[in-house]
Amino acid sequence: MTIALTPLMPTQWYPGHMATARRKIAESIAATDVVIEVLDARMPRSSENPVITELRKQKPCIKVLAKSDLADPEVTKSWLRHFAERRPETAKGPAPGEVVAIALSMDRPGEARTRIAELTARLARPTRQRTAARAMIVGIPNVGKSTLVNTLANRKVAKVGDEPAVTKARQQVILADGTVLSDHPGVLWPKIEEDAATIRLALGGALPDRAIEYERVAVFGAEYLLGRYPQALVDRYKLDHLPAGAEGLLLEIGRRRGGLRTGGTVDLHKAADVLIHDFRGGALGRLSLEEPPVS
Numbered sequence: 001m002t003i004a005l006t007p008l009m010p011t012q013w014y015p016g017h018m019a020t021a022r023r024k025i026a027e028s029i030a031a032t033d034v035v036i037e038v039l040d041a042r043m044p045r046s047s048e049n050p051v052i053t054e055l056r057k058q059k060p061c062i063k064v065l066a067k068s069d070l071a072d073p074e075v076t077k078s079w080l081r082h083f084a085e086r087r088p089e090t091a092k093g094p095a096p097g098e099v100v101a102i103a104l105s106m107d108r109p110g111e112a113r114t115r116i117a118e119l120t121a122r123l124a125r126p127t128r129q130r131t132a133a134r135a136m137i138v139g140i141p142n143v144g145k146s147t148l149v150n151t152l153a154n155r156k157v158a159k160v161g162d163e164p165a166v167t168k169a170r171q172q173v174i175l176a177d178g179t180v181l182s183d184h185p186g187v188l189w190p191k192i193e194e195d196a197a198t199i200r201l202a203l204g205g206a207l208p209d210r211a212i213e214y215e216r217v218a219v220f221g222a223e224y225l226l227g228r229y230p231q232a233l234v235d236r237y238k239l240d241h242l243p244a245g246a247e248g249l250l251l252e253i254g255r256r257r258g259g260l261r262t263g264g265t266v267d268l269h270k271a272a273d274v275l276i277h278d279f280r281g282g283a284l285g286r287l288s289l290e291e292p293p294v295s
Contacts, residue, residue: 025184026055031134032182033124034060036116038139038148040204041065041103042072043289044079046197047140047206058097060123062116066144068103075288076103082292098123106144109151116152117177132178141185142205149173149183196220200289205280215250218272221279222246224289232285236278250275 029035035056040047044065063083068076083101100119104112124133139145150156153173173181199220202212223246225233230242233249237256243249254260254271261267278284 022051022055025052025136025138028182029055029059029136032059032136033133034062034120034135036062036064036120036135036137036148038064038066038137038143038145040140040143040206041068041076041079042070042287043200043204045290045292046200047143047204049138049140052138056097060098061100062119062123063099063101064116064148065101065103066106066148069105069107070282070286071103072286072288075291079103079292104148106147106151109154112148112151113154113176117175117179120179121177132180134180134182136182136184138184140201140206145183149181152181203276203279203289214276215268215272218250218268218275219246221275222249225279225284225287229284229287232287236284 035052037049037052044063048063065071065076065079080101080103083099086099100123102115102119104115106112120133120135124135137145137149152175154176157171157173171183173183175181198207198212199217201207202209202217203221226242226246226249233239234242237253239252243252250268250271251266253274254266254268257271257274259267259270259274279287
């Protein structure tokens, strides 16, 4: 059985509220001391928004690798080293545009609050007019921004969901240390050109399922996981042997996870759904979808 896939075109999923959010970010970033960009630790490069880089200019930035409890810990260490190597050297305090990357797991909320507070205090440049730091949280949809806001505020102030575009409007909260924290809706960029980046974002849940062919996302995930994390697949789906390719893996998943139709054929959409949601929910273990570039 062969899965027929149409050629992938550049993804353009940019609802009106995202265009509005981009304008609001551009308007308010001038009054911001520190930008906190939330990335998906499983795919930091694909989830790093070039629009945010363009808008923040020389504002210092804390790159938070969220969902690190779902990512391969060794790959996450490599990403942290990669970001550290990009930091400018200075002996006189934070350099203009300095970027600091940290990996956070929201199951350790106290650590998250402490680390963000320390970095914000170090990177912010208070003025005589105001001493409280102003920080802005930004990032792509469904990357964990609202969870981080709630963690930093130590109470539920932002709606959390398992689908993109839960946050619809800007909101502000004052943290315990006086920092004024602004949370903006998740923002993608108007056109995602790179095929692999598009599918990584879809596999991780940053794009809605309707935005891209569901089976294509699963085929990409199956091919990658077969090559990079085969044992995770064997363990999760109780496989007797490792299938030779993505289609074989999806057929096996369908047979074992309630995807058999009348007559014994496999419902590939059902199999794709199982694989994708097992990845998103961490049922396959701690996996990363990309490694940092070799310098």
